[in-house]
Amino acid sequence: MPNEAGRAYGLTALCPIKHGAEAPQPGKPARSFAARTRDLLQDLNEAAESPMACVPNTYLCRFLVLDNVAYQGDPAKLDRLRSSYLVFVADLHAGKKSEEGLRRYLEGMWEHAEPTVRSLWEHCVGFDTVSSSDAFVRYVKRCQVENTLYFNGSTDEPLAEQLKNLYLKQEFSRFAFEHQGKKGAELQAAFGQFLTRTRPHDLSGPTWKPGARTLDDAVIDPNPPPQYLRSVPTGASR
Amino acid sequence: MPNIAGKAFAMNLITPIERWQAAFNKIQFWAIRQPILSFSLRGLVTLSMIHYARWAIVQPTxxxxxxxSQPKEKLHYAYQLFFSNFNGSWAQYVDSFSVAIPSGLNLLWFRNVGWPKAVPEQPFHRYVEHNEVWTSHYYSAYPMAASNDVKSAQRVKQALTSFASRTKDMEAAAFEQAxxxxxxxxxxxxxxxxxxxIVSLANAAVEERMRQDAEAGDEQDSGRAPAMMGGSHAE
Incomplete structure (x- = not known):
């Protein structure tokens, strides 16, 4: 299937936006539904965290409003789209059964980001009838276009694995730097403490938080070990 | 800049193709996907700054x-949609493509209307700029990591866990050597x-606003009037 590469899945959805405009508010000009959708998307950039950070297994994703296509100049023919489209493009972990994985992903999106989903899709054609995760899955699938080629230049692990790997890479790089020149027993004891602190097999934490933009807020650990086991601060920032 | 999420850059390119040509190109893409012809993607693999990329050809229907109630689209052309996530700047990416896999690009955009070929670079740059569409919101789960970091982190984890189980009961000297x-x-x-x-200009603006809000809060706490509030917060 051209929508997947290994266990990674590329969702491409073109969601038509209704014609027309919102009723003007006092002191504010009327905005077309397409312009209003773009406003809402741009508002997301002002928040400290993207709402998509809450959606499990989102590697990367983007939203844009496509109003038209570019004219290539004479002698090309002029094309004009008759609707604007909310374009939703997501790179996600779907697992081996990709279509089932896509359904789970969209259900998770509804579960964890429903207010955002409702506001972004509010002005899309046919979205009025969407009021459950099942309906949202069906809706997005109706808007989905099939990829002709999907290329994975990264890994296809579950996001929790990728984030744990990144946390371990960061921590072990620091460990290696700080323990240069140490010998035998001292090195072995320090490595033991490192394993206790970083818990390499525990995906719940310590790990990197999805979407973290700075090292100061990158590490999360919902189940920190007792204080006496934490000989080194768990923060990644130095 | 909403095309940027930390180290990742989002490119969107939408280009027309004659409908009959699009049908042919779909067959060509199908062939590229077959394991026996997977070598044709080898050039893409060498561009290690790519996280994920996709092509989709959409016919007018x-x-x-x-x-x-939604009007039917009446288009002369089919359209090829290209969405890519990569690390580095726009120019680095476009130039890398052009230099590393010019023949691959000519294959992937075969006979798209106005396609100037991947080399020379200047017409190719103009073609990309002309057909590029701006992203409004872009999210990465790991803005501080490049694609190469994600791949190397996987190797680190595998090597580390294997090492930990292998050296569990080793003597100190053997452990040091391992x-x-x-x-x-x-x-x-x-x-x-x-x-x-700067992770992104929008992020920089958010951080600046938070800093100003924190400063204003400190001043209010100390009983003085705030000097200047961040404007966007109140909107």
Whole structure:
């Protein structure tokens, strides 16, 4: 299937936006539904965290409003789209059964980001009838276009694995730097403490938080070990 | 800049193709996907700054129409949609493509209307700029990591967990030797990640606003009037 590469899945959805405009508010000009959708998307950039950070297994994703296509100049023919489209493009972990994985992903999106989903899709054609995760899955699938080629230049692990790997890479790089020149027993004891602190097999934490933009807020650990086991601060920032 | 999420850059390119040509190109893409012809993607693999990328060819009748109230699209052309996530700047990416896999690009955009060929670079740049569409919101789960970091982190984790179980009961001297071998094995994969100087202009604006809000809060706490509030917060 051209929508997947290994266990990674590329969702491409073109969601038509209704014609027309919102009723003007006092002191504010009327905005077309397409312009209003773009406003809402741009508002997301002002928040400290993207709402998509809450959606499990989102590697990367983007939203844009496509109003038209570019004219290539004479002698090309002029094309004009008759609707604007909310374009939703997501790179996600779907697992081996990709279509089932896509359904789970969209259900998770509804579960964890429903207010955002409702506001972004509010002005899309046919979205009025969407009021459950099942309906949202069906809706997005109706808007989905099939990829002709999907290329994975990264890994296809579950996001929790990728984030744990990144946390371990960061921590072990620091460990290696700080323990240069140490010998035998001292090195072995320090490595033991490192394993206790970083818990390499525990995906719940310590790990990197999805979407973290700075090292100061990158590490999360919902189940920190007792204080006496934490000989080194768990923060990644130095 | 909403096309940027930390180290990732989102490119969107939408280009027309004659409908009959699009049907042919779909067959060509199908062939590229077959294992026996997977070597044709080898050039893409060498561009290690790519996280994920996709191509989708949409015929005029394939644009989603969900309701009778929505007008049918009446387009002369099919359209090829290209969405890519990569690390580095726009120019670095476009130039890398042009230099590393010019024939691959000519294959992937075969006979798209106005396609100037991947080389020379200047017409190719103009074509990309002309057909590029701006992203409004872009999210990355790991803005501080490049694609190479994600791949090397996987190797680090595998090597580390294997090393931990292998050396569990080792004598100190043997452990030290195994540890040095581990560092030797991972030397190309170990590095510290950090934010790019400006993750994005929007993010920089958010941080500046938060800083101003915090300063204003401190001043209010100390009983003085705030000097200047961040304007966007009140909107």
């Amino acid at each position: 394939e644009w989603p129409r969900l309701d009778e 540890y040095n071998e581990l560092l030797n094995e991972l030397q190309a994969d170990l590095s510290q990640m950090a934010p790019t100087p």
